[in-house]
Amino acid sequence: MSALAIELVVAAVQGTVGLLAAASRPGRGWAFFVYGATAVASAIGFLTVLVFLSSGSPPAAVVLPLGLPWIGAHLRLDPLAAWFLLVLHLGSAAASLFALGYDAEPPRPRAVLPAYAGFLAAMNVVPLAADAFSFLFAWEAMSLFSFLLVLVHHEEGENRRAAYVYLLMAGFGSVCLLLAFGLLAGRDGSYAFADMVQHRLAPWAAAAVFLLAVLGAGSKAGLFPLHVWLPLAHPAAPSHVSALMSGVMTKLAVYSFVRIVFDLVGPSPWWWSVPLLVVAAATAVMGVLYALMQHDLKRLLAYHTVENIGIIFLGLGLALAFRASGLALGAAIALTAALLHVLNHMLFKSLLFLSAGAVLQATGERDMEHLGGLVHRMPATALAFLLGSMAISALPPLNGFVSEWLTFQAILVSPALPQPLLHYLVPVAGALLALAAALAAACFVKAFGVTFLGRARSSAVADAREVDRFQLAAMFGLVALCVFVGIVPAGAIGLLRGVTQTLAEGAVLGEGWLTGWLSLAPAGALRSSYNGLVVLSFVLFSAGASAWSVHRFASARLVRGPIWDCGYPDPSPATQYTAASFAQPIRRVFGSVVFRAREQVDMPPPGDPTPARLVVRLVDPAWNWLFEPLAARVAEVTERLNRMQFLTIRRYLVLVFLALVALLVVIALWQV
Amino acid sequence: MAGLIDIFAQGLEMLLVVGLAPLLVGWVRKVKAHVFRRRGPSLLQPYRDLLRLFSKDALLAENASWISRTAPYVVFAAVWVAAALIPTFAAGLVFHWAADLIAIVGLFGLARFALAVAGMDVGTSFGGIGSSREMLLASLAEPAMLMVVFTISLFAGSSQLASIVDFVLAGGIGIRPSLGLALVAVAIVAIAENARIPVDNPATHLELTMVHEAMVFEYSGRHLAMIEAAAAVKLLAWLSLIAAIFLPFGMAPGPHSGFGAMAVGLLAWLAKLAVLATLLGLFEASIAKMRVFRVPEFLGGAFALGVLATVLLFVSRGL
């Protein structure tokens, strides 16, 4: 059986499992069946695409007699689709494995299980679809099922609002993509991707498609300022679904952008990269700054998804710039960096969401200000979260560092570009990327330190128990992959060769890419090289040698005593640094400009025993300056249109008639 | 045989950076003491301090986790590896190819992350204040450092330190204003990274002004010794980094350039370190510590210089 056929079977199996769960009355065993079946199917799918990518097989296509009768469902497996399927299957396998323990007895099996399986099946079809109709069908199914999953805990008003905002933004994104495909197909074109590639667009139409792709894919992926739904919806879903939404679904949005802009549109002018770079750099920095202001663990992680989407789009923007100027090597480095970060972000973001889910399950708390000291109660989860934090903070020798390092290498190649504007824009974007990475490290010191270290801040922590073996297996599987991609990135990058070959001006990062001992040297060893394996073994050796010699030759005794705290220890856990106080310096330096953060201290007069209060006010720029004015306008317009609800039947018929005539006129004009 | 020399040169560098680091700290202290008209402690005092700390029992708080116990070694190892990857007396040693300038900065980031996490372990307000401020300063220093890396790699066409050294030694740069700006920027970053005056005071005893010292409050004995040693190695690494990029003169071009070249390189390196450490001591003695919230402006200045250096470079290349 060909790889494409296996992938289709995997999708069909997942869909069938969902249908079965929906048709029956799921009981206790059903969760085990659904999650087990999806995990196995995902694992098979993963191995299939792995073989497909590593053997460099040619693309395969098939047309199934489904969907619209005169189009059929075009399905195609090429290296780009295979790469995103790889990411998808890894993420879904981990999420399903985790759910075997986490969601073994779901509170609402009929709400969760069918939607979960359907969500996976829909996501599976998105990269395979090779015509606009099946793509949008799968895309919408993905949005709808995830919407249902966001609504699982619908008794909380906050979650209903999150789902509502999500549905609105998903609708907006789909409309943008629909219009983009319409332009791509042209007046009498076909909706199959293969025909769209042949069809060359006029410059204005290509620019419009690009803009619509940025809006459509960007709103799904979470580009600032279209990200507003993401930190609401992702945390509202059950944690394994949050991991899928953040780790995988946003990546499929990246896929749709790459597919449309790099593949379907074809050659692009250089200036497209300018808005993309600006938006991407803003997204990266804003995402992490938002995250720093949060004290809800899952929402913090969701905002970090926004940041990482910014990093990915920065790489894509660089690739566009290099490709437009015919600098194949630069384009290949940038595209590789972006697509590798797609994998890396899925790995560590799923890991972090799953660990946050473990914390939520053990304590019932998402608010960091009520946690603390969990490293003693849940040592394995703490270790997993720590390693995930290090990976997302782009620390060597883990995987997050590799893709950011590659992005920096692409930035260092940018002086070869002929456009003066890019000479200045790209380094500044690079500096913002460095800022985002450093702030991410600060944010994860906060997240890990406040949640897992220190002393327990509430009784919820005292009863916390380590999670079961399925959940630990899922988390540590992801940890192992984070380390593996970090030290042997050549393995993952080798899988990307087929993608860069087709999309980056035919550049092959072959010889000279991987020098001795698995070093990475994208532009030749004299320019730059990095070897995660050597760095890791070097660090391990040095740490081991120093620890051993200290214990052997100096002192090995350890005495436990009370906390010193400069001589004035206070037993109350409330004296610890909280998430808000940890972020205070950063809030003061960056937030006073970006969020107009204002602190107000109410200090009671001497002698008054009431507590002093510190109130912090933040303004969310996306809501305040974009969405609320927009919503107000929309409400105004709908208020006016409201009158049309009370017309006579004859007038309605007049409206219908006029609309029909107007459309015919438009078509007539277009034909001329 | 060639492989043996490779390993030997790399091993020698690793031992030298650790062995000389406390001496460097002692030297800076001596310079400062001289400026203040004091005699100051012996040059060997940092060694004695470390030995004393090593021989004591380690005392940890009751609720300290394994994080507190492992972090000192991770910090030390990351800094040590970073220092061993920087060309000191010879460029292009066998492991120097494992990491470029960006990866070296990343290793310093790893050490900082480990220390900041350890500062939160026991759950005291001082630990938190130190970690929080340390991460703030890092987030401001990082973009400035990236601009410096960008400028240098624009000059040398490489972010690999060994290649940069070769390029500068071949006389490829000459005296250029943007190089000067980059030097000032990297000096500011180095001061912030090493917690020196005016960003932080390594000898302070006033809790509210501390950054680095506040994080390591709960440490004692061998753990504290490891952290102190790591701080010393880090100072040596940053001074070596500045010396390697801006004054690589006298450095041996590789491990196979013969005993004489190595000896010259070693002497040149020691002289450069002594000069830079003296300058650091003089600078520290002549300036007062800043308020914490003035530091962002100071580091922002480094960033501005880095950007200016890039702009100037493009201008003088005619875009």
Add this chain to the structure above:
Amino acid sequence: MSGIDIELARLMATLMLVVSFMLLYQDRLAGLINAYALQSGLLALAVAAQAHAQEAPHLYVTALLALVVKGLAIPLALHRIVLRLGVHREIEKVIGVGTTMLFGLAVTMLAVLVVLPVTETAAALTREDLGFALAIVLLGLLTMISRRNAVSQVIGFMSLENGLILAATGARGMPLVVEVSVAFSILIAFIVVGIFLFRIRERFDSVDVHALDRFRGELP
């Protein structure tokens, strides 16, 4: 035209730009005045280097004027004024230092981006000087708008004028008459502003231009 002259002129122009950023960064009046004196001294050196490079002796006069009037006389006078006025030594800012610096960087890039392509026919040194000069002018303006204190606005204005002189000498062929008249007009402007400072101070007990706005009834 020897290479050293060009390198020197380039270096001085660069340093002037850096000092412009120091002006943006300073928050003490004394430091601000000293930075201005430094910039004027650098201007004198830059002009002298240009004089040598272009073999234009009249530029030496300009250099001398810059050194004596702007490098020494005006800063000394400003120091005295600040002392006599007893104004606050810390400068009140309208925008934070960080934001101002970022604006300054953006403006500098803009200046270079605008100047370099339109002057492609000119000599390399002229192009650079023009780019830097425009940046210095814009940074001077930025210094003026980011401060409330009248003294610092004066300094921003004079720093702007330094940029103009740099552009003029770099473009070669500016007659000495124009040069001298510009210098004089600046001097006159300085004197007038100086007198105004005392008048403002007499009326409002402050040199914060905010007070003027309030007086005009524009602010509550």
